[in-house]
Amino acid sequence: MPRQLLEEMNDHLNENDPKDGILIRLRGYYFYYNNPTEASHTVLVHRDTCGHCCFGAGHNNNAEPGRNGAWVGPFSTPEQAEEFAARHFPHHGGDIDRCGCV
Ligand SMILES: [Zn+2]
Numbered sequence: 001m002p003r004q005l006l007e008e009m010n011d012h013l014n015e016n017d018p019k020d021g022i023l024i025r026l027r028g029y030y031f032y033y034n035n036p037t038e039a040s041h042t043v044l045v046h047r048d049t050c051g052h053c054c055f056g057a058g059h060n061n062n063a064e065p066g067r068n069g070a071w072v073g074p075f076s077t078p079e080q081a082e083e084f085a086a087r088h089f090p091h092h093g094g095d096i097d098r099c100g101c102v
Pocket residue numbers: 045046047050051052053099100101102
């Protein structure tokens with residue numbers, strides 16, 4: 001889903017609607033952890049409304065959750081996500097960067 005649509009949707013979430021409340025709790029920053037076979041990839045921190053991240057659901061509707069890796073988050077700040085990635089996934093190539101969405 002394009003970032004602009006995600007941001008529009010995010011702007012119109014209603015705190016009194018239980019379904020919207022799920023997405024409200026998923027607001028924040030994420031990174032994608034690739035399985036060790038893809039360990040050379042840089043860990044990129046994304047915003048919830050990034051088209052790649054999509055509130056931690058990812059961009060591919062047909063992807064099998066957990067097959068190639070998993071979205072980790074949400075975190076309150078990009079620094080928190082970076083610190084977590086460095087501490088818990090040190091074998092993951094070592095490079096941590098931010099997507100253009102952050
Ligand atoms: Zn992004």
